[in-house]
Amino acid sequence: MSKPSDLVQGTLALLILKSLALQPTHGWALSQRLRQISGDVLQVSDGSLYPSLAKLEQDGWIESDWQMTENNRRAKFYSLTPPGREALDRETKNWERLSSAITNIVRPEV
């Protein structure tokens, strides 16, 4: 099954939003950046990025338009919508709360 699990899918969405918050970009660059950030932790193929992008766009968190890249090729650039930005802030806070809670449970001595 190439379809990522729910947890990974959720994480993937968060990572996409986070990356796009820094700078609007197209799918390929995004896949490169995700690979950089997460290393081999996210064992997903490049292709599974696109269903996630489609879903996020369809739900109004991100929007897209066709632009020229620096080497003059047409590519679909994604950027955060204002509601997407709000959602990212909210999810980041949730994530921090959750991860610190989990960290406390897993490594209480630290």
Added chain:
Amino acid sequence: MSNRLLYILPLRLRTLFQRNRTETEMHDELAFHIDMQTEALMAKGMSAEDARLEARKSFGNLGVHQEEVRDARGFTWLEGLFQDARQSIKTLRRTPGFTAVAVLSLAISIGAAATVFSIVDVGLLNPLPLPHADRLVFLQEFGTDHKVYNGNPARLKDWQRSQTLSTVAGFYGEGLILTGEGEPSRVQALRTYGPIFDVLSVPLSLGRWPTADEAKAEGPPVALLSESFWRKKFNSDPNISGHVLRLGSTAYQVIGVLGKEARYPEEIEVWTAAPRELQTTQRQAGFLDQVAILRPGVSLASAQAELNTIAAQLANEYPETDRGRAVQLTPLADHVASNARIGLLLFFSVVIAILLIVCLNVASLLLARGISRGREAAIRVALGARRSRVFRLFLMESFLIAIASAAIGLAMAALGLDTLKAMLPLEIPRLADAAIGLRTVFATLMFAIAAALLSGTLPAWQAATRAVNSALKEGGRSNIGTGPQLLRSALVTAEIALSFVLVVTAGLMANSFLQLSVAPLGFNPEQAYSFAVNFSWETKNSELTQFAAQAVERLSSAPGVTAASVVDRLPLHGGSQSGPITVRNLSLTPAQQNEQVSWRTASPEYFTAAGVPMVMGSVFHNFGGEKAPLEAVISHRLATALFPQGDAIGREIAQLRRGKDSAPAQYFRITGVVGDVRHQSSDATVPMEVFVPFGATFWPQLRFVVRTKMPFTEFSQLARTRIQPILGRQVIEQLGPLTEQTAETKTAPKTRTLLITVFALLSLALSSIGLFGLLSYEITRRAPEFGIRIALGAQPVEIAKTALRHGLIPALCGLLVGIPIALLVSQALQSLLFGVQASDPRTYVMASILAIATALAACLIPTLRAMRVNPISVLRQD
């Protein structure tokens, strides 16, 4: 959060409607990714070929990801829908018989509903196509006895004290003779009071509005023409302004033409201010229709409250005339539609009931189909289809059936609308405007969706749930559960209940119509002719009486004429004036005092000419006139009410006058009693009447009634040659046999009864088809059981009993449910019924017998089949 919709909606619409573009963009985007990856790998030193391969590999399964993207974009839902539609069309085509029956029956009922809706839409929902129609009100006055009074110019002015009404205007209609434009002809004029055009806000298409003085009939008389009159009579002459129109004895200058929108009141040709002498009259004379416009933001209730206060003030200021008068505001649209409302609502309810019965029938058919398609549904579920998907697939069929039916139904409506319009009584507002327009199409679509849901939901739900319980396990069809059959029984019960209600309604209508038809008219229309000569209301009474006397003399002296006469109204055409009466030297009981007595005027020969029998005494011998003795003839009912001892002859009777300034009562000596004559064809109760010699009271609308054996053409010739020389500026109108003149008013109840009866029988046929289908299926289902029982020696009667029970139980339940509904419904129709109570037990018994008989007939063939089940062949099947 809602601003997220700003991003979602346009995108979703695009994915929905620009599928190709979305698809191309996806391909481009994925290709771009692979290209970029390939280039990146080549930059690391890979060969072009290896790089592309590697890029593809790291991308994963392209096809799967594309499918996932489509999924995320929401393609599958829509595509699934298309798939279902294709699948359903295939299924429907496999069973052309079922599909044809379902589509045709739905098409007919949807078509009927659409046709009637197009009439209801203009006649009831939008009877008044005017700006601010929602703020226009009709101002109706009432007496303490709830008797309707028409408005009066003086009181009309007083209503203008109101702060909640911005303008108040009044009018009455009058037929005027137009001369100087070819043959003299009658035109329908509207005599107006106050700023009528401000109230109705109709546009002017040519010329100018009347000035304030002209609106009060001060200065030279002016007139506005209606658009259609201008078009027909003056060929849309653009220079019509300034043209002089000679109406009656007055010359009017045409000042303009009203726009097409000026259609209330209906069929007015010329609009002109009421003549100066009628701009003010005594307060008790009532002859106006009053309309007003509510100030913006004012509710009907607050305007009503204010007018109640004003009415109370007027009662104090003018106690003689205004005490006990009440006023009632009605939205003008409701007032316009009021006569047609109940008939139209009834008609619409009937077609909706038929639509409902057809839906139930289709639902029952679909349920039966669902049973035999249980395996198909089960296989779908076994192969991984979700329950909701099966539900959707089955519901899709009813939607397709409904949509096809709606299309055919609309075509039928377009073809049938004109025929129906020609049949309907003319009391329906804007009947001619009814057309299959956008609103009708939309309504039809709604009918279709409702029909699809009504007929499809239950069967689809049944199929989906049963599919899970798996028909596969059940094996042969002999073991099919009873659930769906019970549901079908319930549907058939509902059908029978509905059609019972319709049959009762039709029965009551037919009964009422029959009563009206057999109720004596009180006169004899055979071998009699009539025609009208309508003088204007300003004509002097002496002039009228002279003309009437001359005309009657000229006609009666003709050979072959038995009797010639003049009267104010023809039988069945209502009365002319009415009010309370008084009798000299007799104190009337309060009930007698309050009785509204119709006061008529006729020449002595009228009773012979119209065939009204003399009951007692004799007719007054004089024609009216200034010096004629004051004599009267009264109707039998009045004679019985006033003089039960039979001593009417010689008594003196007068119209009761109220108020200080009114003339003293003018007593008429009773010379005879005549038979009762009905005033209306829709009501068989006879009025109490007094006839006084023609000319003793003023009534310029002359009706001549002539009794003769000659054929119509001969009489028509005679009437014209004899009357023409004395006509002057008048015209002969409505010349025809008395049978025709008095028959036409029958149309409304007749059409209504006919239509309802046809629909009721149709509904009965439909529900018995439903019952037939149900029972046939039940017999097929239980054939093996019957076979075994017959093999074991059961008598055919036993089998018949079992079979019949399955048909008769729904029929009887339907009656039990139908009776209370019918009682409720018919209560609402009481006003359309004459001489029949809404709960008339005879009608209910007859309707029940009819319903049971039809149910038995529907059960006959299936029951016979059950009795003839061949045990051997049935038992071999398993």
